[in-house]
Amino acid sequence: MVPFLRKRILSSAVPLVCVVLGVFFLARMTGNPVDLYLPLSATAEQRAEFSAAQGFDLSVPAQLWNYLVDAAQLDFGTSLRTGQSATEMVFDAFPVTLQLAGVTMLLAITGAVLIGSLAAYRPNSAVDRIASLLSMTAASIPDFWFAVMGVLVFGVSLAWLPTSGTLGGPEVWVLPVATLLIRPFGVLVQVVRGSMVSALSAPYVKIARSKGATPRRVIFGHALRNAVTPVLTVAGDLTVGLVNGAVIVETIFGWPGIGKLMIDSILQRDFAVLQAAVLLTAVTIFALNILVDVCHALTDPRVRQAVPA
Amino acid sequence: MKFSVSPAPPARRRRLRATTAALLAGTVLLSSGCAVVGSAAGDAGRADGRTLRVVLTQEPPTLEPCEASLTGTGVVVRSNITEPLVERDPDSGELHPLLATGWKQTGERTWTFDTRTGVTFHNGAPFTARDAAFSIDRAVNSDLACNVEGYVFGDDDLEVKAVSDTRLTVTTEQPDPILPLRLSFVEIVPRTTDPDAKVRIPVGTGPYAVGSWQPGAAISLHRHDDYWGEAPDFPRARYVWRSDASVRAAMIDKGEAEIAVALDPVEAEKDTTASYPNNETTALRLDGREAPLDDIRVRRAVDLAVDREGIIDALLGGLAEPAGQLVPPGVVGHNDGIEPVRQDVARARALVEEAKADGVPVGRQITLVARNGMFAGVSETAEALQYQMQRIGLNVKVRMADTATQLQYQLRPLPKGVGPIALLIMHGNQAGDAAFTTSQYLLSDGPQSAFGTEELDRRIAGAGALSGAERQKAFAELLADQNETVVQYTHLAHMSGLLGLSRSIRYEPNSATGDEMRLAEVSPAKAKH
Amino acid sequence: MTTAETSAAPAEDTAPARNRPPRWWLLLGRDRAAAVAAVVLTSVVLVALFGRLFIGDRAQRQDLDASLRPPSLGDGVYGLLGTDVLGRSVLARLIDAAATTLSVAVPAVLCSLLIGSAVGLWAGYHGGRRESVAMRVADVILSFPSLLIAVVVLYVLSPSALNIVLILAVARIPVYLRTSRAEAAELRSRLFVDAARTFGTPGRHIIHRHILPIALPTLLTVATLDFCFVMLTESSLSFLGIGIQPPDVSWGLMVAQGRQYLQTAWWITVLPGLAIVLTTVSATVLAAWARIATDPAQRWRLTLPRKRRGASAAVPPEMTP
């Protein structure tokens, strides 16, 4: 396992550098932020002064060099908008999204495994049809629409939940998590169902039954672990995709997470924050991919064996 | 704001309004009795009748007082946490003493201010003229690159001296007749404030002090017990922010907040909302350098094609007034005689046909650029304009841009090679005088103008030199003239803001509310017995 | 020796009609949900293809006096589903939007499917350095949050339908790339591929003839799920103000624009939302059906008499506890 990890981590280094360079150049393509940060009536001299102070008067390669030199010393610059250190802002926002995404995926995976297995146990039964229809519908509802509906129905009309915000008890989590949850949950139910159906019709399941194994033993002892591989892959991809959902959820519910931070820093041309945020997100995504690979190796001996090669 | 992710641009400044017309009764009703206690909890804290909960569109980037000319910062900081020497009445435009008790011009380039005694900062330190001198120096002469410096002072430095504990002098490089007005933007902080770095949480003399700032979540204020003036009704205040207008409205409905800013016009019919003219004017700026917009008949046709009343009623909740000029009533130079153009599709079509017959390429694609979040309903407005322009035989494409992109189209140097542009702008006259508008928007080389005529340039220069009634008349005439001979602008509407107000409080918004919301003016509603 | 086999290939005892697969419409008829889905999807495609011929400029025709009229039978065909805030017929806009929505979603999915699976199969088949380079590229694309890239690129390059298609396609390439690479990597060691290689069959022929057919059902299933993803992302882009630009209209744009009228005029946002849900659910149902119908080992599921489907199923009666 250790050489496997080492190899994976080393092979992530080059793509990470690509991400850093990519976001640097993409950000520069969006133009000089000077108009945004100075009053419309600011004089040309003030504009030049501002550009010089922020280093925007340098050529892009020179700016890149400065950025890389600073980044090597773990200095990712200062936010144009708030004057805070970009690192600090990113690390303030990151745990919010991480918690949100963690709770969401935990619920999505648990729920999907239970419901998906139930549906797969009797394909085409009423339970299966209803579970499939609901999960497909869930996966195709626009998240912002669901969020606004949730606020109006559960926040205002029924007054069961707070409309938005982060402060308070567990009830503040309900709407944001539900909004973030619907799509991964819907997709995962279908994936679990599909892979459980094929696992349950595999010959080794017949053999297990020929040994007199009970249904519970067949499902949990034999089929589930075989069905888990595609579920893990899809769950990994969906977790990565949660960053997209987080942009919407955090915007609507006023959660100070990394998604909102990134979109705000794009709109505000706050390059330092954008670069720091994308870098941290990318590192997290790489770590997540490695984690998924490790889980694959843990659940499937064939993968484990193939690793040293 | 509808496109809620795009926050109000920081470039939107607090306005210096010298409006003479009192559009609203600015009386603050003093309270008595107990507040209605809501049941719902939320981010903004429990409704306990003692905390005033305000929901903004975005988190203030900072509370640094020298950045208070940023809308997002100023709305929290100004007159709540810190105070300037002089304040402007948003209704009358007159200057009132605040931390200064009086001021006069004592030399060609020098003004002298007497400061108030018995004022203490939140940290307990007494306020003196030295603090005022320090604050002005820090905001204007330092290397902090404060927004207020670029906003009101330009490149010149000020020479500030505290003559005694209660008197200071300010000397400018050039004679400046409106220095007190400029200084109304400088918020006063104690001498102990860091002169070399911006602070995020300021100390001031205002009625409220910052209790805590939970980043991303909320800012809590509490009453400053040693405040020199009248104590505000609410002991505590709490700011939260939601970028989605429907969520802000929901928070009022649910009782999770007492005040919500910038609601959608859809909410206007509720009795928990209050609208107020915010001195903004929207217009379509036509780039007369590019065909087919270089033909005045085409520009005039666009003006005639627009259904202002329809747009206002259907898209802006009926909250705006049709406009025929860039400055709203109350601004020096506003021409009462200009009637907003009425829609006349037949005439517009005829004008386009005429231009076409003369070889003007009316089929060339015009890009209509608008900014997401400029005002609620902006994208529908852009669609309506596009349709109405298309209906008279022009070829129009809409491009919704973000703030930074739209500014590239708005400010000189204008982008090249992008074809004919019709730019949707929203202009707030800041000085209360049309000179500001004309120099920016109407001069041929004005920073926010696409083109002009020499004749108009001459008239603008001439009008700027006049004063009094002559000045009013000259500007009024040249505004009418732009509508006749230049037609760079197709004016749409003088806009309004919409505030959500809980039934448990009383507050009268005024034209400055968007930039400076004075919590001390909010009082609990009278409870019914 | 001695075999009772008449045909060399061992066939399954359970597949009686093994000489030719059953007619697909028979299988479709056997699955009522799939049949309904097929009808829905066909009508959506027909509407998208020909709807504009019938509605003329109705989708664009504004009437500010007729703003926000609720659905009614009294206002003619185009008033059937009410009007939006600009007084345009919601029905006409739904029809117009069908074409735009599909013209964004279909090319985006097809592009990413074609490019992603071609590169993935190639990388997986050859392995080695080509494989690692392809995978690292996929890693890079995946680690940029796609919505943010969309925001950056669409603000810089202007939000046109073509750019939206390009971004969505690029953002989804890694998904196909990874899936097809995994399949190809597994298949390249199989006997029949080895055999083909021994005979000197060129790599692209092996990929095309031997690997692609096996990987295709999985890829198509992913593509269906992506179809839904693309429509929803396009909708989210509209929410952020950079989706399809007026006067074009897509279902996603309609949902996004209508959401502020949720309380006063539900039809503006609920109806296009319903269209998205119906289309994607139909596509998913049909994809699931196609997957079973094309897989000889699974096809029997469709042949069960309806009365027994609910009762028994993958696990026979004695398995039920």
Added chain:
Amino acid sequence: MTTTPAPPATEPALAVEGLCVDLSTVSGTVRAVDGVSFSVRRGRTLALLGESGCGKSMTALSVVGLLDPAAEVTAGAVRVRGQDTLRMSAAERRKLAGPVLSIVFQDALTALNPVQPVGRQIGEPFRIHRGLSRRQAEEKAIELMTRVGIPEPRQRAKSYPHQFSGGMRQRLLIAMAVALDPDVLIADEPTTALDVTVQAQIMRLLRDLQHERDMAVVLITHDLAVVAQRADDVVVMYAGTVVEQGPVHDVFTSPRHPYTRGLLDSVPEDAERGRPLPAVPGSPPELSAVPPGCVFQARCPMVRERCVRERPSLRGTGDGRSAACHFSEELDRA
């Protein structure tokens, strides 16, 4: 753990009576197995011989209760230890699965769970039926692995199926099947996927285990040579029906059905193993289009008018043999 005592050696360990299996297809329901009967005693081997699709595998799966849901037993009985398994509850059947009835499949790779160590899979019957602990079951598994000839069984018990060769996997599958000394072992083409030398080893292993444990073996195959070498009795199936049955030696020396005859005739004296031969011209009928008369009429060299009209029943022809042909005497004489 078993509920009923093992039958005396004279009683059949397994008796299948009039088994009918229907199969749902797109074009309707077809009868895949039609009135199949046979029985086998402990220590004896019965071969089910036939082409692909003749219903022999489906018969075997019905016996152990592992039919796909598309197939359904519509008539008949499967008797072990005097009880009809088809009329048992699911729980009762589970008690028989392993200690009484057991099965070995053709493809050992997919028949073993890829994510479980083989030791655990082989030990599983002991955990299910004997209630042994995981460790005890593992010990039993190692014993079995030793018995079926896996080298270094203690280490190999922790390995996974993909780490074994095809022959070894088949041995593992057999070890699992014989773990609880079943009365009846059904071997469904156990050697088809293996190469020739390994085939012989596996068949030898099966024979040794059968003798050692006194099991009845039902051998499902299309390989005439295997039948000739291994089986005591043979049941020849065609299009879901039994066309001939009897002791292998008798049937092979004097077939009483033209189909059996055709199969045997097609074998050259010096036949090379593993070479597929066109046994009988033509191919069996689609199950959905089985003719009303004799099922074999289309390919029968001696077909007559009666064969088209009337389906021959399986008649006893003396010496414990039977055949389903109107004219079996003619074959006997020839």
